[in-house]
Amino acid sequence: MPEPILAFTRVSKRFADGTVALAGVDLRVAPGEFVSVVGPSGCGKSTLLRIASGLSEASEGTVTVRTDKPGYVFQDPTLLPWRTVQANVELFAELRGLPKEERRRRAEEAIELVGLSDFARHRPRALSGGMRMRASLARSLTLAPELFLFDEPFGALDEITRERLNDELLQLFLARRFAALFVTHSVTEAVYMSTRVVVMSGRPGQVLGDFAVPFDYPRSSQLRFDEPFAHLAGQVSARLRGTSRTTGGGSGGLKSEATAQVAGGHAEPSGSPPVNQGSGGLKSAAGTQAAGGHATPSGSPPVDKAVHR
């Protein structure tokens, strides 16, 4: 595996009230990987992301982030209601102190990428839930993140909108080649999006399964109905259900499940995801990498190269 862009090594988290949210989590994300994390509610998925972003500290273990360009997208798009879409999308670049022309250019480019150009002058209240999430995504894209942390970004959306945004996010992933750590409750979403799916146990969260997803990108929405997809999703689900049984009643039996697909953390080390055709959809995407600069997203502490927490 190439040097991971994000690595948790034996990470545990105990809150001040004694709650142990994570216990000895080992998890690596290589450049170009899209890793989803599924697990029961309260197993520490958000805590994991908060530690990766520097908003919270591990009690034990180390977290290494090898980029100064992380991006965050959460379930709540947190747009400022008095600002237009354009002004909202400019916000992170503005807080980073980028010159007006530059942030306008980046925002316009990101807004076009997520298909919101016709709504750039609208206020958030005029947008649907899916459009608000696109605006939130665009706001992070202005900083050209090399590592994206997603906390249930589409969890509040209806199924059709969610599937559409899954495809749009995958197009962005192929165009921008960021690494992603994506928390979701949906096994289908996890398998559809990812190069790897990590299954966590109930609290305190531990990594109990690591499944390589062998399907090429770009992925067609039809993939969700293919037998190999259903088979893998079934194995992930079984592991998840086994996890719940274990935490609920201590039933054991996990070790015998789904071993054939467990990748053991050695999946798809590629610097870029496997792609079997042209990278689809987003016309101007490929040329936008240059939006780079060396900005760090606002609202989060600056992250140095190879930060060890």
Ligand code: ADP
């Ligand atoms: P998930 O995202 O998997 O639903 P979280 O990471 O939000 O889980 O929370 C993991 C566990 O830690 C939960 O039991 C939650 O109640 C607890 N927890 C989260 N934040 C705090 C905190 N600041 N203090 C005490 N317990 C917390």
